[in-house]
Amino acid sequence: MQKYTVKKFQRGSTLKLIFSVVRPKSDYADIVTEKINLDDLAEVIVIFKNSNNSNTSNPSTDLHISMKIKKKERARNFILPIKIVCDEFQEQLFCSDIWVENRIKVKSHDVSFALNGFSSSGYNKQETVLLYCFEINFTIQAKPATMPIGSILTNELYLDEEFTDFELQGTDGAVAVHRSILLAHSDMAKTMLRRVEWKESKNGCMQIDGATKNTLDHLKAYMYLGILPEESLEPLLLIAQCYLLDKLKTDCISKLVSTVKPQDIAGVVKFACENNMPDLMTAILFETPDNIVTSAYRVEIESRILNNN
Structure with a gap:
């Protein structure tokens, strides 16, 4: 039986993960997910744990959530604050270079149903199965560590x-x-x-x-x-x-001009014209290399500046 599924939805800087967790009521083992990328800067492993062990006379069906979070190699030089929202739980954590486990305090809601299956000896049996749903939102914004x-x-x-x-x-x-x-x-x-x-x-x-x-x-x-x-x-x-x-x-003008690509230069010029930004036009004219703006295009830009177009 597959013990969990996860759906991912990216909205701006927020990644929404919707988990469906399934387990037999008699199974007390932790359910550990695979590594999940967070904006390609960090990765997380979510762990669903039973709140009681099998030796309890009246075991609880609640699940607790823990998660291990670690920076990826490409983010070593960044500060990574990660805001985590799950039900009423909200907390901001700082991502480390090593795996760090954090407990997420939420209330789990389970739905139980009977499942027909086969035991290891081959005889038919009924097993009570519990289904849980969790929604966890991660918002991450990288900042240079220096x-x-x-x-x-x-x-x-x-x-x-x-x-x-x-x-x-x-x-x-x-x-x-x-x-x-x-x-x-x-x-x-x-x-x-x-x-x-x-x-x-x-x-x-x-x-x-x-x-x-x-x-x-x-x-x-x-x-x-x-x-x-x-x-x-x-x-x-x-x-x-x-x-x-x-x-x-x-x-903004300095960075825009220094990072613009040849295929995007026409769009930047159009943006400058539509929003009456002669400073941006001038920067394109004088600060971009020849492989970005051709000589003929420079003449056209200069004409637009002179005509205040």
């Missing part, structure tokens, strides 16, 4: 969720931040929050038009840790331009 000078405090603040006092609201969710960190980056936010009649000051929340929660997570990582994502820089660049975040704008 943090910028003076960032020990901001690193601690970045991981803090208890004492945040402001929210950035996106189209599909909100990201909690500290006002002091936000104000250090945005003069526009200072203006909004300085005046009590503004709704942002009253509500403790700022609506970031058109931004997804994933983009706001990237914005938070930049404000606290000074790091940018490897992809999806254009949405951050739009926020930087709209909310006058000059340093973020400069850093």
